[in-house]
Amino acid sequence: MLFNSFEFLLFFLPVTLVGFFVLGRFQPRVAAAWLTLASLFFYGWWNPLSVPLLVASILFNYIVARYIVSGGDDLNGRRRKAGLACAIAANLLLLGYFKYANFFLTSAGSVLGANWRMADIILPLGISFFTFTQISFLVDTYQGKAREYDLVHYGLFVTYFPHLIAGPVLHHQQMMPQFARPATYRLAGENIAMGLTIFSLGLFKKVMIADTVAMFSTPVFDAAAGGATIGFVAAWGGALAYAFQIYFDFSGYSDMAIGLSRMFGIALPLNFNSPYKAVNIIDFWRRWHMTLSRFLRDYLYVPLGGNRRGAARRHVNLIATMLLGGLWHGAAWTFVIWGGLHGMYLVVNYAWQALRRRLGHDLTRSTWPGRHAGRLVTFTAVVAAWVFFRATSFEAAVRILKGMAGANGFRLEAPPYYVETLQHTVLVPVAIDLGWELKPLAVLAGLLVVLLMLVWWAPNTQELMGRFSDALDPYERETSVTRAGWLERFPPRLVAAVVGVIFAISLLGLVTEVPSEFIYFQF
Secondary structure, eight states: OOTTSHHIIIIIHHHHHHHHHHHHHHOHHHHHHHHHHHHHHHHHTTOTTHHHHHHHHHHHHHHHHHHHHHTTTGGGGHHHHHHHHHHHHHHHHHHHHHHHHHHHHHHHHHHHTOOOOOSOOOOOTTHHHHHHHHHHHHHHHHTTOOOOOOHHHHHHHHHOHHHHTTOOOOOHHHHHHHHTOGGGGSOOHHHHHHHHHHHHHHHHIIIIIIHHHHHHHHHHHHHHHTTOOOOHHHHHHHHHHHHHHHHHHHHHHHHHHHHHHHHTTOOOOOOBOOGGGOSSHHHHHHHBSHHHHHHHIIIIITTTTTTTTOHHHHHHHHHHHHHHHHHHHOSSHHHHHHHHHHHHHHHHHHHHHHHHHHTTOOTTOOOHHHHHHHHHHHHHHHHHHHHHHHOSSHHHHHHHHHHHTTTTOOOOOOOHHHHHHHHTSSHHHHHHHTTOOOOHHHHHHHHHHHHHHHHHHSOOHHHHHGGGHHHHOSSOOSSOOOOOOGGGGSOHHHHHHHHHHHHHHHHHHHHHSOOOOOGGGGO
16 A cells, blocks of 8 residues: 555545544553554555564564563673574574575576576565664663563554655654653644645655656666667766656655654654755765664664774775665665765765865865855765666666766757657647647756756755654754744645645646555665
């Protein structure tokens, strides 16, 4: 079931909301159990056979967590350490089997000249997210940070449907206190209004922007996968279109998840903060998939040694962390290369900062030209890396990168598949009806410029909401969030009317198009 589907909007969401708050008036624990069961139903909508696996994972990790707690200080904590190590290994083995078994077998077989492959394995949706969520819970339990072990609340913590499929990656101490708070189970008009506003913004980003621009990226990557030579215009058009597609797709999902959760009176941590406004790659990773970045830092980079053993070791740890982060996104060498590229970007960024410090530069101060130059360089590097993230093979990615580099010529001509794509959009037919003589290349260029202006200069959701920002980011203060409060400048009725129009336009988009999955549903 997709957030951007009528089944979800007209059936699942209203039924779940009404049941949650009706039961919450009499017995909050029963309401929590209702929301857990509803989340399992939501998860099982795609494949009911995946539900027993998720339930078994929850019970296993909960039992191990109680075992770790009951271990006390026996034998210097060896029992606790053994329980933690075995549970983490079991979680990673489960993830490895479903997600990476065939990848490693085929990779080893290609090296050894053998045809090794298991039968096709159906990847359970969200397995990476609920695995990482439970690993963090186990570590928190071992470190004494997890202090509540109610099975109903723990089950809700793992299955909670706004985050279950595509994040954010949650921490136990963020969510369990909210599930135990009586006010969570009381209906509040402000929560509903706030949640619907944020959800509507996210729905519009997904349906009207991400899905539209996808029509310009998909033909290019499909042509590259088919062995076609990709020209300069098509290569940059496809790469930039995908960069905007994944931006608005993930931004839309993040807004929708936060908005949905807010309707239930529960705040999720901020997971997306205008990453294309980043002035360097370090800043980018403080803004993109923020909860995953913190998970990789706290549970991988720091245990590897972090920056405690000198610059050289820090660089090795950075690359290792990003390589594994790339592999987390998918079982393909293209994802590993994408992670490796970002690892190298980070190494270069840290080395550049170290050089500037030795030259006596004040890194806390910057000029307007310097910030915009850094933003342009960072954006270009991120777009180039996205090519490997999106391409179905290394060869396809290289074809597009060669086109971007001008190796196939610089002819300013739209390829046939762009012309065909535009015929299926409202842009060209409307222009023709108005008497405008628009060429496909001009339409594409205009669209990309508008989107670039939006991601670089337009306020994001938390900036729009202003005084409500604490509800969006109640736990994390590591990334600066400008709280402009744009919507406070306008009358509430006008804001409500605009949000209503945005929601209605998005619904019309759902009527005319088949709902598409979010990109991060694949991981």
